[in-house]
Amino acid sequence: MKLTNEQHDHASKKLVERQAQCPACQSGELGVGMTVVALSEFQRGGGIVRGSSAPFITVTCMRCFHTSLFSAVLAGIPADERRAAN
Numbered sequence: 747m748k749l750t751n752e753q754h755d756h757a758s759k760k761l762v763e764r765q766a767q768c769p770a771c772q773s774g775e776l777g778v779g780m781t782v783v784a785l786s787e788f789q790r791g792g793g794i795v796r797g798s799s800a801p802f803i804t805v806t807c808m809r810c811f812h813t814s815l816f817s818a819v820l821a822g823i824p825a826d827e828r829r830a831a832n
């Protein structure tokens with residue numbers, strides 16, 4: 747699912763407000779990705795648990811390209827929009 751420009755701006759402003767830095771190189775040059783990604787839960791034996799996933803937005807360091815994940819839920823991406831992406 748793509749973030750709207752408003753959602754992207756909101757997430758970017760939160761990073762600036764918190765003076766976020768890259769955990770790998772401490773650069774403050776961070777960029778919010780334009781899509782919501784999902785992580786799925788693995789179960790023993792290698793299968794994926796159906797219906798068990800969590801939405802995240804990505805933040806990438808423009809200096810070293812380390813990428814971090816942040817909860818889309820806590821970032822304020824509405825649940826109905828997240829469901830539409832599935």
Ligand SMILES: [Zn+2]
Binds near residue numbers: 768769772773807812
């Ligand atoms: Zn970095």
